[in-house]
Amino acid sequence: MHRRDVIMGGVAVSALGLSAVEPAAAQTMPLSMQPVEVRIRPEIAPNEVHVIPDSFMLYWTLPGARAIRYMVGVGRPGLYEAGEFYVGAKKEWPSWTPTPDMIRRDPAAYKQYEDGMPGGPNNPLGARALYLFEPGRGDTFLRIHGTNAPRTIGTAVSNGCARLVNDQAVDLYNRVPMRSRVVLHQKLA
Template sequence: MLTRRHFIATGAFSSILAAHPAFAQEAVEPAPSAEPADPLAPTQVTLAGAIPANQIHMDPNTFRLYFSVGGDQAIRYAVGVGRPGLYEPGAFFVGAKKEWPSWTPTPDMIEREPEKYKQYEDGMPGGPNNPLGARALYLFQPGRGDTYLRIHGTNSPRTIGTAVSNGCARLTNEYIVDLYDRVPLRSNVFLYTRTG
């Protein structure tokens, strides 16, 4: 069980306000020849400081998600994030993982955009047309349980690098599978505050 003491001890308690210093800038960018041909592809990077392994850190200001692999190394992913007013910063943990998850819009989503979501109020089975895509990591908080925030796939790559979702973070289906396979259950997740 993750406790307030755990978050304070790991620095997560203060990190909900501003990005961890190690992510303020990457210490060493990959050499130009090492950059992937696909700008959305995961890239191993060296950070400006050490981070414990198996943590997710997401900076909504740069549309980047980092999965720490130990020391000062991380895998960097391009993401889309929640639109203004729907993005929720904070410290979370991965409480569930699902392949080709089903999806049901929240009551708030239906209330905001009934013309778009009312038809799905009984849910949508998993599959290529499902908004959660190929995989989903479910974000929980101690004492709160499921927050209804997800890190999930999308079949709309044009939304990566934008703030358009209902609060969740999205990667292309190909790259959420890569992240999903790396992330253990109960991994800590830190979503940093938007500054712009």
């Protein structure tokens, strides 16, 4: 499925043909950054994750042409990888190890963690992580994960992953079963 098959028009708020209905949960984030249940086009299958990078939105699709919309941070230019994936692993308070490419790009930031960092509140993957896999490739090293840096939500700063604030990552993690389809839509800008 291509982004053009999913989105109605180029306006960010119309991604997936959405209209806001009500907040999904009370949060400490500004109202504009809280999860919201929205309407989507009826032909979009339930139980999928869709990330629309240009509007910094992630959708968990529900039955009855509905979805929960979360605000996210995404990969910075050149590191965001569009495609179709599936959830191949889920971890609570995951450990983190920067990839060799991350260490090569920025050794000052990442070399000290080349042997990994245990899970916990200071870990870049936050409270929960969904690991994105592809058939034949396995683990892509792309994640949908929490963050302890809420200021990064609504920006393109990560090394390719999509991030949510920790409490919203926990909420999404609890909803999304293993093997769920994940679509990281193409950036248009």
